[in-house]
Amino acid sequence: MTSNLRFVFYPGCLVLQRMPQYELATKRLLAALGIGLQDMPQASCCGAPVVESFSDEWVYLAAYNLALAERLGLDVLTVCGSCTNSLKRARLALRDPEVREDVNRRLAALGLSVEGRAEVKHLLQVLMEHRAALKESVTAPLRLKVALTYPCQVFRPGDVAAFDDPLQPQSMHELVALTGAEIVETGVEHECCGSTLYTSNQPLALSAGRRKLEASRGADVLVDSCGNCHWLLERMQRAIWAGEPHKRLPVLFMPQLLGLALGLAPDELGVNSRVVALLGRDAHD
Amino acid sequence: MIENCTHCGLCREVCPAEKLGGRTITSLLSGGDEYSAWLCCCCQLCQEVCPEGVDIHQVMMCERRREPAPDPHRRSFENVLRYGYAFPITEDINAMRSAHGLDPVELISAEQVRLLLHCL
Ligand code: SF4
Ligand code: SF4
Numbered sequence: 251m252t253s254n255l256r257f258v259f260y261p262g263c264l265v266l267q268r269m270p271q272y273e274l275a276t277k278r279l280l281a282a283l284g285i286g287l288q289d290m291p292q293a294s295c296c297g298a299p300v301v302e303s304f305s306d307e308w309v310y311l312a313a314y315n316l317a318l319a320e321r322l323g324l325d326v327l328t329v330c331g332s333c334t335n336s337l338k339r340a341r342l343a344l345r346d347p348e349v350r351e352d353v354n355r356r357l358a359a360l361g362l363s364v365e366g367r368a369e370v371k372h373l374l375q376v377l378m379e380h381r382a383a384l385k386e387s388v389t390a391p392l393r394l395k396v397a398l399t400y401p402c403q404v405f406r407p408g409d410v411a412a413f414d415d416p417l418q419p420q421s422m423h424e425l426v427a428l429t430g431a432e433i434v435e436t437g438v439e440h441e442c443c444g445s446t447l448y449t450s451n452q453p454l455a456l457s458a459g460r461r462k463l464e465a466s467r468g469a470d471v472l473v474d475s476c477g478n479c480h481w482l483l484e485r486m487q488r489a490i491w492a493g494e495p496h497k498r499l500p501v502l503f504m505p506q507l508l509g510l511a512l513g514l515a516p517d518e519l520g521v522n523s524r525v526v527a528l529l530g531r532d533a534h535d
Numbered sequence: 536m537i538e539n540c541t542h543c544g545l546c547r548e549v550c551p552a553e554k555l556g557g558r559t560i561t562s563l564l565s566g567g568d569e570y571s572a573w574l575c576c577c578c579q580l581c582q583e584v585c586p587e588g589v590d591i592h593q594v595m596m597c598e599r600r601r602e603p604a605p606d607p608h609r610r611s612f613e614n615v616l617r618y619g620y621a622f623p624i625t626e627d628i629n630a631m632r633s634a635h636g637l638d639p640v641e642l643i644s645a646e647q648v649r650l651l652l653h654c655l
Contacts, residue, residue: 268622449611
């Protein structure tokens with residue numbers, strides 16, 4: 251397995267603390283595809299927007315994580331939008347010799363240095379590069395109706411992301427199409443989920459979430475690819491649908507959906523019981 | 536690059552926060568004076584569509600540092616300074632990981648964070 255070790259897994263704060271299911275499903279799916287992955291010991295926050303909102307020192311945090319990956323000789327695999335954007339921006343900033351020198355002065359205190367060699371890729375980008383293998387591995391085609399929500403910062407700004415289309419990305423559609431599931435177009439799949447508004451203005455964030463979930467009502471399940479999207483659209487549904495619990499919609503992370511299509515067991519993917527019940531219903535149709 | 540802004544209002548038209556009734560950095564750029572940079576979701580759509588190539592993200596971050604920060608944002612920042620993460624993540628996270636079938640992780644130390652960030 252070590253021969254195809256290519257990535258170091260960067261969970262980011264939110265997934266590390268609250269979404270072990272996303273990490274688990276990502277690891278099980280990539281293992282099934284033969285894509286080697288290891289943990290990043292001593293990883294930290296990616297720096298943006300949490301630190302960037304207060305200080306230019308955010309770039310030291312991002313560069314620190316890039317330095318850890320570089321020391322291991324591996325590329326970085328991310329699973330959230332903002333971590334992807336932050337680490338990719340820092341990598342581009344490191345092309346400037348002055349920035350690099352400044353960053354390395356700071357990292358030297360930790361016995362590290364960075365050049366910006368390690369590439370940064372979101373899970374969607376890696377999966378798109380392996381879609382032929384993914385297609386061949388589908389052994390349990392899904393009979394589900396799936397709505398999608400795209401993580402903004404995996405695709406924008408286009409010159410930083412350098413992946414898919416910055417305004418109308420299609421990668422999630424293409425990946426779900428491999429599973430046999432039916433895609434329900436919501437018209438808002440490319441709109442921002444609004445999750446990060448929650449810490450500034452809760453009602454605004456909840457109405458953003460409601461809008462997206464309302465539009466997804468024709469689907470059995472909504473699929474996302476970012477801890478922030480998932481936090482609002484799955485974890486906050488109780489607040490979004492206060493008094494209307496019948497409107498609650500199951501939400502899966504992309505690697506959970508793909509893992510199911512590969513025949514992996516739901517509990518190996520951290521898939522919740524509501525979705526398992528849906529799959530059971532389908533199997534007996 | 537903010538000098539290049541023609542106040543055309545395109546960024547505000549596409550902004551998801553504005554569509555929900557929030558007034559954020561795109562209101563400032565479109566000539567308004569009631570806004571909060573903290574109501575930006577960082578979706579980067581404004582920047583993508585701006586015909587003048589204004590680095591709106593940079594403008595927004597400058598404004599955030601001028602405005603008073605909402606408490607939850609300040610707490611997240613303080614968590615990073617203390618723990619290296621936006622949440623108070625400590626070793627007990629490994630018990631939760633093990634319950635989910637994940638290997639333990641080695642966390643960054645407070646000492647390492649202090650060496651990295653001097654901005655307290
Ligand atoms: S920032 Fe760009 S899109 Fe927004 S008002 Fe100025 S020129 Fe127009
Ligand atoms: S980045 Fe912020 S200001 Fe720009 S469109 Fe998105 S929410 Fe609006």
